[in-house]
Amino acid sequence: MDKQNIIDMLNKNRANELIAILQYMNHYYRVTGQDFLSLRNLFKELGIVEMQHAEKLAERISTLGGQPISKTQAISQFTDLTVNEADNMHEMIDANLDYEQRAINDYSEHIQMIGDNDPVTRNILEDILGQEEEHAHDLSSWLGKRDISFKLRAVGE
Numbered sequence: 001m002d003k004q005n006i007i008d009m010l011n012k013n014r015a016n017e018l019i020a021i022l023q024y025m026n027h028y029y030r031v032t033g034q035d036f037l038s039l040r041n042l043f044k045e046l047g048i049v050e051m052q053h054a055e056k057l058a059e060r061i062s063t064l065g066g067q068p069i070s071k072t073q074a075i076s077q078f079t080d081l082t083v084n085e086a087d088n089m090h091e092m093i094d095a096n097l098d099y100e101q102r103a104i105n106d107y108s109e110h111i112q113m114i115g116d117n118d119p120v121t122r123n124i125l126e127d128i129l130g131q132e133e134e135h136a137h138d139l140s141s142w143l144g145k146r147d148i149s150f151k152l153r154a155v156g157e
């Protein structure tokens with residue numbers, strides 16, 4: 001795995017994060033219902049963390065000598081995700097849980113692919129992965145579920 005592979009991998013993660021920011025903010029502005037206030041704040045809080053992830057990825061891409069993607073055309077080349085415009089709060093939670101599951105899978109895969117090739121990048125992705133798992137936990141806890149929907153991978157699997 002060379003540096004360009006790692007830069008492309010990070011830009012793929014970044015594209016997904018940029019979509020996540022838009023989705024959380026879309027749901028933040030549009031959520032209605034009896035739990036409006038708590039859910040609104042949760043979406044905003046998670047959206048801000050996704051923004052920090054996009055920023056950390058951009059900083060690492062720059063350090064490695066790459067260009068962090070920012071244009072809409074480039075974003076769509078790096079991800080097939082689109083913003084889900086759910087109509088009710090349960091659909092919103094489900095859409096965001098789907099996103100978090102996808103993020104957990106992608107980060108886990110990229111961490112394994114990087115292995116010992118770039119410990120600094122791997123540490124950054126591991127920190128982000130920990131926060132994505134917290135997000136999945138926050139969303140499923142909000143639904144009253146104790147069991148988080150994602151499966152933890154065994155080391156080396």
Ligand SMILES: [Fe+2]
Pocket residue numbers: 017020049050053103128132
């Ligand atoms: Fe994220």
Ligand SMILES: [Fe+2]
Pocket residue numbers: 046050100103131132135
């Ligand atoms: Fe997240």
